[in-house]
Amino acid sequence: MNISNVDTEDEEQTLKMPGSTDSPLRILFQKIMQYFWYYVISGTSIALPSMIKCLYVKAPVIAIEKLEKRSDQVAVMTGGPRGIGFDIVKKLFQLDYTVILGVRTIAVSQEGIDKIRAFGIPSGRVKFLNLDLISLNSVQKFAKEVLASEEGSRIDLLLNNAGFVNRNYEMTPDNIESTFQVNYLSHFLLTNLLLPRIKETVAKKGGDPCHIVNTSSHAQRAGKINFNELEISYESLLKTVSSCSRKNTGN
Structure with missing residues (x-):
């Protein structure tokens, strides 16, 4: 979650939706209800069924040692x-x-790698590249660096794993709601x-498939879309993505 310490004036501005004329007292009430929804109602509705399921249903265990190495x-x-x-990285x-x-802070991510190595796992190699999903320019830069790197000469697996939940309404530098853009x-x-590189890799492997995996958590069960509060149209989204793709390919 993205939790920022802001003064009252900034906080009110952050919590207000476009066109909102809510009073400070109403905004405070909305904030209290927001916390109550996320931590009590949503938290309980997510955690309780999962806990009951864990008591009676055994999750499948992947026998990694029996799988073929992907050296x-x-x-x-x-x-x-x-x-x-x-x-996943483990x-x-x-x-x-x-x-x-693709990470925001390499030093913090290296600590996670060190913890994985502490399990006695010497195999596998890692390359860090900076990526901030709150910026489409950062996404383009990351993609270019991947494709230009020696390691990125092939891509067998793409894992779209990063994500966050922003309780407050916040626009990105690309003028898009932050949670929608990042996730x-x-x-x-x-x-x-x-x-294109993934397709090239499929050809190199004689048609053996590559994979694109999108991960999520049970937190998505508490999400909802307010179709009356969409900042930009579907057509605008297509134009944004199309423009970024053309810049990256040089077309």
Whole structure:
């Protein structure tokens, strides 16, 4: 979650939706209800069924040691080795992948890699590249660096893993609502920018498939879309992605 310390004036501005004329008292009430919804109602509705399921249903266990090693294969993943990403990178290392990680802070992500190595996993290689999904320019730059790198000469697996939940209404520098851009639009753009290399890799492997995986968590069950509060049209989104793709390919 993205939690910022802001003064009252900034906080009121952040919480107001476009066209809102709410009073400060009403905004405070909305904030209290927001916290109550996220931490009590949503949290309970997500955690309780999962807890009951864990008591009676055993989750499938992947026998990594029985799988074929991917020593010559490359995985590109957004987000660092923490949370869901921690176990994903751990499994990729166990399979001996070369992993290109797009992260905001390399030093923090290196700490996660060190923890994975502490499990006694020497296999697997990692390359860090900076990526901030809140900026479409950063997505384009990351894609170019991946494609220009030695490791990125092939892409066998793309993992769109990074994501966040922003309780407050916030616009990105690209004039798009932040949660929508980070969790969906930036990954949509990245997938399109890397797709030609993925297809090339399929051809190199004689038609054996490559994979694109989008990860999520149970937190999505608490999400909703207010179709009366969409900042930009679907046509505008297509123009934004199309423009970024043309700049990256030089067409």
